[in-house]
Amino acid sequence: MVFNSWIFAWFFLAVWIVYQGIGRRAQNLWLLLASYAFYGWWDWRFCSLLLFSTGVDYIVARLLAATSPSHRARRRALLGVSLLSNLGILGFFKYWNFFIDSAASTLGSLGLEANLPLLEVILPVGISFYTFQTIAYTVDVFRGRVEARRDLIDVALYVAYFPQLVAGPIERAQHMFHQFESPRRVDAEQLAGGAFLILTGLFKKIAVADAVAPLVQQAFTSPGDASWTTLATGILLFTIQIYGDFSGYTDIARGVSRCFGIELMRNFEQPYLSRSVTEFWRRWHVSLSTWLRDYLYIPLGGNRCGRLRTYLNLLATMLLGGLWHGASWNFVVWGGLHGVALCVHKAFREWRPLPDDGPAPARGLGVVAGLAWAAASWLLTMTLVMICWVFFRAAHLADSFAFLWGLGSIPLRAGPWVQVASSVAFPLTLVLLLDVPQRLTGRHVFVRGWVWPLRGVFYAFLVLVMCLYQSDVDAPFIYFQF
Known part of the structure; x- marks a missing residue:
């Protein structure tokens, strides 16, 4: 029984109706x-x-x-x-x-x-x-x-x-x-907020994640034989797919639970707007990263036993976190790469202390330098995250290396870049449509402050896009396999 199915809709409705009267x-x-x-x-x-x-x-x-x-x-x-x-x-x-x-x-x-x-x-x-x-x-x-x-x-x-x-x-x-x-006792505000979370979760799953799944599958099926355009499109779309799929599940879970008057924690805080790998892990799969911190990293000694031990604890935590995702060396490599990146970033911050989301290090250079630093930090972080996603998504280590090797043959012509951009632009826009308002307002249910006509138009748009981009491919939630 999956969230994006009619059987779950009827199941949820039946459970909710009985729940209200007891x-x-x-x-x-x-x-x-x-x-x-x-x-x-x-x-x-x-x-x-x-x-x-x-x-x-x-x-x-x-x-x-x-x-x-x-x-x-x-x-x-x-x-x-x-x-x-x-x-x-x-x-x-x-x-x-x-x-x-x-x-x-x-x-x-x-x-x-x-x-x-x-x-x-x-x-x-x-x-x-x-x-x-x-x-x-x-x-x-x-x-x-x-x-x-x-x-x-x-x-x-x-x-x-x-x-x-x-x-x-x-x-x-x-x-x-x-x-x-x-x-x-569930009130109207909880029901409205829960319904919005369910709607946005279904939107992310159906209109974003499932819609791009066929192109992702095409890129990762035989990466050694695929063109650079196919590979670049595939990894960019998988970056969007896994976020839409997993955060969509979390939104639905939170929305369903809110309809029972029970609040679940936020599991995603716009992670793709992060400017460091440390910030990324504070915003991606928050419940897992905090679990690993509290029940693995800190018991191992955390940062209390010297610099070298701190780095080893970070690396061990991320290696085990990668293995938690699946019984594959791909996940071990994925976790290890993130562990190394966290160690490097921690060393950089010790050398030049700055908040992850703070201003540029060269504050005296002005706003332009600050924006350039923020853009460069974001681009570096997302490049690292996407390289790691290759190991997360590929079936075997050999496929991962073949994928990265193919990506290394960067074309000098504009045509492939335009083709990739045209394939990614719309699903990326749909993700930003939700993430940017949530980041700016600090509220996941950001539409609750809007006037009714504007809310109605926004809801109708989400439903219309879901209907138009609903895929015939049966794509279960990615994290069900874990």
């Missing part, structure tokens, strides 16, 4: 049942994984709450049970064949024959997201930041809440439990 605890139980029905639509057998993760972490959290802080060994053992259970399940379903294949290839390169056990393991949808979310709960209880909940329904709903179950945002327990435990 009390808080019944609402939580109803949302929990709906969440399991939503997840079981893909494969009901994987609901057992949700139940297992919920049961383990509920018990571990309760035992942690009952254990004195002075009993450190026991508390660490309990936390270890949670981590081993959750990461064990994630590792088996997501990485078993990857590590077996890698080990077999390594042994083969040494001239040793390896008959290692390969299994046909089906990846449960959303397992990376809800695993990280439930780990955050037990770790926060261990640290004393969140009280262990007695109500099993609330804990189960935190793990399985369907608007953000499959592709995030990765929420924190304190934020969600506070809302689950409070009375909720």
Whole structure:
């Protein structure tokens, strides 16, 4: 059951209607049942994984709450049970064949024959997201930041809440439990804001991401045989596609949840307007980047153990963040490149301290120099991001290098550049149509302050473009595979 389907529309409407007529605890139980029905639509057998993760972490959290802080060994053992259970399940379903294949290839390169056990393991949808979310709960209880909940329904709903179950945002327990435990009555303002987020999310997915998907597929199918124009168009459009696809999902998730009176965190803050890779990761997939910071980077030592250790911690965090996305060396390289870029930028800022979104370093040179510095910073950041996207999107490392090699043959004639620009201009304009007002106003629901006729025209435009550019190609949300 995907957000951009009629079956989900009817499902959401039915859940919402019942939800309005019942009390808080019944609402939580109803949302929990709906969440399991939503997840079981893909494969009901994987609901057992949700139940297992919920049961383990509920018990571990309760035992942690009952254990004195002075009993450190026991508390660490309990936390270890949670981590081993959750990461064990994630590792088996997501990485078993990857590590077996890698080990077999390594042994083969040494001239040793390896008959290692390969299994046909089906990846449960959303397992990376809800695993990280439930780990955050037990770790926060261990640290004393969140009280262990007695109500099993609330804990189960935190793990399985369907608007953000499959592709995030990765929420924190304190934020969600506070809302689950409070009375909720949805008012007209929440409904209007939720409807706008749903509309913009569908717009990004249907009119932007799905519309450019065929050209992206064409570029990445056989990059070694493709022309420079095809490759350049492909990577630019994939940069647009993945943003429209993933931020579109997040907008729909936030909009659906707002209609239930529950707010989800912002997961995207116009990341393609960033002027450094550090700023990019503060604005792209915010829930993951903050999770990696709080539960991996800081426990590794963060920036508290000297400059070299800080760089190693950054690199390790991004390597593991890349591997979180998928069992492929492509994702490891993607994460590693971002890790190196973050280290370089951190070193540059230590040498010449400046805020990421501040003025140009040579302030005395005036406005022109400031604008030139900002433009150069943005162009460098986006070039790096797009190079990394090649590794994210390509099927194999060899395809990634072939893609980059083909991009290196830059034409000197104007014709290919004009062709690329003409292919990218319209979808880019559609993205900026939403991102620029959001950035300028600081509000994702920026139209709420507009007069009704202007709002109506804007809504009609979004719907019209969706109807005109709706693709016949079945393109599931990209982050469902993670």
